[in-house]
Amino acid sequence: MPMGIRLGLCQMRVTPDKQENLRRAESCLRQAAAQGANLALLPEMFNCPYENACFPVYGEPAGGETWQFLSGMARELGIYLAGGSVPEIEGEAIYNTCYLFSPQGEELARHRKVHLFDIDVPGGQRFMESDTLTAGSQITVVDTALGKLGLAICFDIRFAEFFRVMGDLGAQLILVPAAFNMTTGPLHWDLAFRMRALDQQCFVAGCSPARDRSASYVAYGHSLVCNPWGEILTDCGEGEAVRVVDLDLGDLARYRAQIPILSGRRTDLYRTKQQT
């Protein structure tokens, strides 16, 4: 029987100073742990401004300073830690990577953003992650003492089939470090998270940097947790915030019994590739 989850969302401000970002992350993680969190989530690119020019400069290999920091925080606080995402350097490639650590500080999983954020909205947001980043090629669902956790990063949220496969692999809570922007955030952020939770009848949590209007890329904020009914359990608003939320994985069976979305699928007519 998995233990209950108390998830801490750390909506921190990300600055141009990497050391300052690590200090801010540490302060948020300590606050979450002091409120009883046994799992914490940091934002996308929490140690680095969200800019293509910064990814190669702030990037580190796995095992580098930020990896050590995350592992050490998980171990010291005795929590599971989804360490937002960071630019991970491997050989010539840079990935947008989320590490998941156990309460003993071991790396349990490493999700490299699968769908790179390349959008060009006239008069709105333009960003081409593929100018500097390489896409990951794995789907990440990991069994823990808390339950089965899936990992996705920001733009990954838009791909329903990707979440379907994580659902098929048994994900009960999907953790999404993210940084939507001021063009798409107001329209699509809540909608995308609520829909992915409803599609899979599981919990989905997103953690964004706090909004900083002076940044070159202005993150939308509004870190949130959605339940299998598609409801938003908490919304962190725009500013810096640390929120803890209790999640009952028993809700999955309850909601799945009430509305048989998963069991009612007509897989004789349509199927996702990795369906079991």
Ligand SMILES: NC(=O)CCC(=O)C(=O)O
């Ligand atoms: N960092 C990202 O992947 C941003 C995704 C986003 O803003 C979107 O609209 O999708």
